[in-house]
Amino acid sequence: MPVPANFVLRLGSSSLTSVVSRQNRIVSSLIGSNIQKRNFAKASFHINTPDNKITLNFDFTDENYVLVRKILSKYPNNYKKSGIIPLLDLAQRQNGGWLPVVAMDKVADIVEVEPIRVYEVASFYTMFNRTKNGKYFIQLCGTTPCMICGSEEIKKTIENHLDIKSGETSKDGLFTLLEVECLGACANAPMIQLNDDYYECLTPKSIIELLEACKKGVPPPMGKWGSLPMNGQVSCEGPSGKTSLIGNPVFPKIREGGFSGSVDPKTVKDQMAY
Numbered sequence: 001m002p003v004p005a006n007f008v009l010r011l012g013s014s015s016l017t018s019v020v021s022r023q024n025r026i027v028s029s030l031i032g033s034n035i036q037k038r039n040f041a042k043a044s045f046h047i048n049t050p051d052n053k054i055t056l057n058f059d060f061t062d063e064n065y066v067l068v069r070k071i072l073s074k075y076p077n078n079y080k081k082s083g084i085i086p087l088l089d090l091a092q093r094q095n096g097g098w099l100p101v102v103a104m105d106k107v108a109d110i111v112e113v114e115p116i117r118v119y120e121v122a123s124f125y126t127m128f129n130r131t132k133n134g135k136y137f138i139q140l141c142g143t144t145p146c147m148i149c150g151s152e153e154i155k156k157t158i159e160n161h162l163d164i165k166s167g168e169t170s171k172d173g174l175f176t177l178l179e180v181e182c183l184g185a186c187a188n189a190p191m192i193q194l195n196d197d198y199y200e201c202l203t204p205k206s207i208i209e210l211l212e213a214c215k216k217g218v219p220p221p222m223g224k225w226g227s228l229p230m231n232g233q234v235s236c237e238g239p240s241g242k243t244s245l246i247g248n249p250v251f252p253k254i255r256e257g258g259f260s261g262s263v264d265p266k267t268v269k270d271q272m273a274y
């Protein structure tokens with residue numbers, strides 16, 4: 001059965017069962033109907049676009065298949081589905097920061113579940129982007145501590161500087177802005193997450209400097225503790241420097257060969273599964 005040109009796939013719910021047959025991808029005729037489109041939120045749908053349709057292909061690179069095997073080796077053979085989240089993350093990174101539907105299908109194939117089980121995960125967790133983002137994905141925290149410390153001003157500065165609103169991508173494809181809830185760096189509010197990294201203690205001046213550095217392709221590297229307060233302070237230290245926890249930190253030993261005591265950001269990333 002041919003796939004309708006304007007195929008619409010509902011994501012994030014198991015209530016519409018048999019939406020897609022993994023074997024032949026037969027699409028229920030209900031899915032493309034206007035009734036379905038009207039009844040569910042936009043975020044619950046996949047809508048075919050030229051760069052995101054089920055007739056395209058996605059596969060992991062040979063290099064990433066090594067990581068796929070490494071991820072799956074952590075789980076019993078009959079619980080491959082436990083690897084859905086790290087595999088989606090790997091697929092997203094390989095695909096430039098977003099997950100086309102065919103990448104989700106590939107993960108479903110690998111962990112041997114129906115695609116809907118993977119769509120549910122990808123559409124539930126906001127760490128997964130199901131539409132294309134700019135090269136620099138800016139997640140701006142707008143929750144109370146950041147808001148009190150000036151996140152609204154930071155947001156307006158970004159919007160004016162890049163000529164985009166939250167949820168939009170700049171015309172040059174470099175930046176996507178999204179206002180999100182607390183990112184857990186409230187002590188250094190206001191802050192943004194830029195791709196994987198945290199830039200904190202922002203001012204309108206420093207956020208413009210950061211955006212301009214990104215345009216040149218050289219965002220400032222992370223500081224000593226894996227984030228970068230943009231006001232020159234070290235981590236969460238105030239103007240008096242470090243006033244507590246001044247002894248040598250004792251790091252938990254997770255397992256043999258685990259954390260060595262270094263918190264260099266690269267080391268931390270290396271300690272992840274991939």
Ligand code: FES
Pocket residue numbers: 141142143144145146147181182183184185186189191
């Ligand atoms: S409120 Fe912004 S990081 Fe927590």
